[in-house]
Amino acid sequence: MKPFLRWAGGKQNLIKDLLKYLPPEDEVNRYFEPFLGAGSLxxxxxxxxxxxxxxxxxxxxxxxxxxxxxxxISENLxxxxxxFQKNEQYYYEVRDQFNEYLEEKSLKQAVRFLFLIHTSFNGIYRVNLNGKYNVPIGKRKPALPSKDFLNQISIKLKxxxxATRSFSAILKMTLKNDFIYLDPPYPPINGTSFFQHYTKDKFPQKDQARVAKFANKLDQKGCFVMVSNANTDMIQELYSNWNKYELETTRYISCKKKRMKVNELIITNYKGD
Ligand SMILES: C[S@@+](CC[C@H](N)C(=O)[O-])C[C@H]1O[C@@H](n2cnc3c(N)ncnc32)[C@H](O)[C@@H]1O
Structure with missing residues (x-):
């Protein structure tokens, strides 16, 4: 199955590579994805x-x-x-409503979120320093998810x-033989910056070290761990004893405002492929 939204840093274009490096299927107990985004894997x-x-x-x-x-969800969408079809400026009305009710965990907010993300420029989600959604309207006709597709997603989620939580909070739930896939926001690379605007707090560089420490704790518990990250000196050092596989892909680099070839790593604590 494919995700129901596009998400900055999403791994849809690397999925074939990720599938090659999964741990042995018959040994995996449960699956954890604490940086879920669009949930490509x-x-x-x-x-x-x-x-x-x-x-x-x-x-x-x-x-x-x-x-x-x-x-x-589908009916409200x-x-x-x-x-929107009658007046495209309606996008901005929905964006204002979304930002007005940011604290609300409601079906209405879920629908606004889905509508905005599929109608926005480049189909992305981005917030400003106050946590307000600030993406302008997109140029393309939105391809909203159909009722049928949303029902399939619902079945898959059943x-x-x-949960809404920071990655480190899942540690106490994990057990030996669980498989944890960690796909954190990436650190800056060669003076360019990867997308970081998932939350108003962004993802400071010191958090990369926290993720690596967390990965090591999971390793000590006997979990299977796979990490995706940028191929930088810092990341190579943080995972110096782990298995690393290099990949090349293209990503949108925000400060260059274009897609560029970048090198990425799949990092595991077990032998892959
Ligand atoms: C690279 S994206 C994940 C993309 C996902 N693997 C996919 O294929 O769509 C990183 C995700 O980490 C989330 N994130 C940022 N800081 C986090 C934290 N401290 N704890 C948990 N998630 C966090 C962001 O909201 C974002 O969804």
């Missing part, structure tokens, strides 16, 4: 029991309501789309755990 795999989390509360609110109410 979750949707491409079929683990029995999954723990899906992200620090972005609007994203997780949307997952939650798609899981429980896919038909209502359709209402927004009909108004029986799995969803």
């Amino acid at each position: 979750f949707f491409a795999t079929n683990y029995n029991k999954c723990f899906l989390s992200d620090i972005n509360k609007d994203l997780m609110n949307c997952y939650r309501f798609i899981k429980t109410d896919p038909n209502l 359709e209402i927004h789309y009909t108004k 029986g799995n755990f969803l």
